[in-house]
Amino acid sequence: MLETLADDLRSIKPRGWSVVLSSNGIIVRPKDRTTGKFHISFVRDETCSAMFFSRGLNYWNKTKHFNPDAALAASLMEWMQSAVAEPLKRVDSLHSL
DSSP: OHHHHHHHHHHHOOTTOEEEEOSSOEEEEOSSTTTEEEEEEEEGGGEEEEEEEETTTTEEEEEEEEOOOTTHHHHHHHHHHHHHHSTTOOEEEEEEO
16 A cells, blocks of 8 residues: 555656655655655555655645545645645644545
């Protein structure tokens, strides 16, 4: 499931972004690496969890859970792009289930 999602994200990522598959999740970095990074994994009941680490705040300041469906990669990318636009804004537990 993670491998397929990583491939899907690689195919739609903006120029300059990176998608790296690790043993426990996917790390996505925006073009401006000083902004922060994302960690994506699957948790309870196959729910997809995405978190954003803000380098400016030095902690994970945004999280969102997604229901895995056919449009998961697109939904994640849309959320990640909006999170990068305001990296210092804190947003907790927004659910897209």
